[in-house]
Amino acid sequence: QQQVKQSPQSLIVQKGGISIINCAYENTAFDYFPWYQQFPGKGPALLIAIRPDVSEKKEGRFTISFNKSAKQFSLHIMDSQPGDSATYFCAASKGNFNKFYFGSGTKLNVKP
Amino acid sequence: NAGVTQTPKFQVLKTGQSMTLQCAQDMNHEYMSWYRQDPGMGLRLIHYSVGAGITDQGEVPNGYNVSRSTTEDFPLRLLSAAPSQTSVYFCASSYSNWGLGANVLTFGAGSRLTVL
Numbered sequence: 001q002q003q004v005k006q007s008p009q010s011l012i013v014q015k016g017g018i019s020i021i022n023c024a025y026e027n028t029a030f031d032y033f034p035w036y037q038q039f040p041g042k043g044p045a046l047l048i049a050i051r052p053d054v055s056e057k058k059e060g061r062f063t064i065s066f067n068k069s070a071k072q073f074s075l076h077i078m079d080s081q082p083g084d085s086a087t088y089f090c091a092a093s094k095g096n097f098n099k100f101y102f103g104s105g106t107k108l109n110v111k112p
Numbered sequence: 113n114a115g116v117t118q119t120p121k122f123q124v125l126k127t128g129q130s131m132t133l134q135c136a137q138d139m140n141h142e143y144m145s146w147y148r149q150d151p152g153m154g155l156r157l158i159h160y161s162v163g164a165g166i167t168d169q170g171e172v173p174n175g176y177n178v179s180r181s182t183t184e185d186f187p188l189r190l191l192s193a194a195p196s197q198t199s200v201y202f203c204a205s206s207y208s209n210w211g212l213g214a215n216v217l218t219f220g221a222g223s224r225l226t227v228l
Contacts, residue, residue, distance in 0.1 A: 006154070036217075043116070043202050043219030044155070089154055098143040098162060098206060098215055099170060102154035 003027060004092050006103025013110050019077040021106045023090035026071065030092040034100075035064065035075050038087045047088070048075070080110045114138050118203050118220035125193040125227045133188040133223050135203030143206040143215055144186040148172065148199040149222070155202065161186055193227045200224050 006023045013019045023033075034049035050057045050064040050073065057064045063076040077084055090103040119134045137144065145160035147170075157170030161180040175197060177189040186205075190197060201223045206215040 002154075004154075009152070034216075041221070043204075043221050044217075045219065046216055049216075091155075093215070098145055098160045099157055100155075100215075100217065101171075102147075102156070104152050104154040 002104065003101035004090060004103045006090050006106060008106060009104070010107045011109070013080045013108065015080065015082060015110055015112050017080050017110075019075075019080045019084070019108055019110070021075045021088055021090070021108070022072065023074065023103050024070075024072045025092050025101075027092070027094070028071070029094040030101075031095070032093045033064070033066065033073050034091050034093075035062075036089045036091060036102075038089065038105075044089055077108075080108075082110045082112050084108060085110050116203055116205050116218055116220035118201075118223050120223060121221070122224050123226070125190075125225065127193060127195060127227060129193050131190050131193065133190075133201055133203075133225070135186045135188065135220060136184050137186075137203075137205040137218075138184065139205060139207070139218065140183060141205035141207045141218070142183070143208075144180065145170070145204050145206070145217070146176070146178065146186070146188045147202045147204065149202060150199050158188065158201075190225075193225075195227045198225060198227045 035047045036044035037047040038044040061078045066073045091100045093100045116137045146158040147155040159178040161167045203220045204217040
């Protein structure tokens with residue numbers, strides 16, 4: 001049973017558009033929610049992260065929206081660029097431990 | 113600073129063979145972990161370590177063994193390879209970011225394993 005559910009599996013967006021990826025979780029003990037970006041042939045790299053005491057976090061064109069009551073969080077990529085084409089993973093962990101639970105990934109393709 | 117180094121990058125095994133995937137980090141991170149990445153499954157935690165001499169199981173530990181004799185190295189051993197272990201394996205090290213109150217994972221480039 002996957003602890004973090006991610007959708008959509010794939011996404012095609014035109015350059016300049018908004019990309020939205022959604023994740024949902026069940027375990028209310030989770031208290032840290034990062035997003036990782038992975039380019040082909042590379043390992044995932046931390047993109048942005050949020051804790052549940054805030055509803056939104058923005059870093060440049062990337063924004064996490066967090067809905068604690070619905071147990072959902074999403075990644076918004078504004079003004080999407082072809083260089084954003086990658087696979088994105090949401091994740092969750094609890095406490096200050098090393099155990100992360102990842103979503104199944106979303107392959108984003110930004111068309112020029 | 114090399115970060116997290118994994119070897120080999122590619123490996124083909126026959127069913128029943130054993131092998132070790134190597135992982136080394138030069139960032140003096142206390143935490144290290146192994147994940148496997150399969151299509152449609154995301155990354156799943158195999159084993160992790162919170163320091164030299166201390167290891168614990170993750171979500172999918174069966175068929176794998178780990179040890180941590182030094183801070184730098186965290187090898188993953190496949191005891192008797194099975195086709196179900198065909199996957200891309202990622203090693204990660206992490207540190208505690210007190211500002212975030214959580215660990216930040218730094219991944220290696222991955223090792224692609226095929227078991228025939």
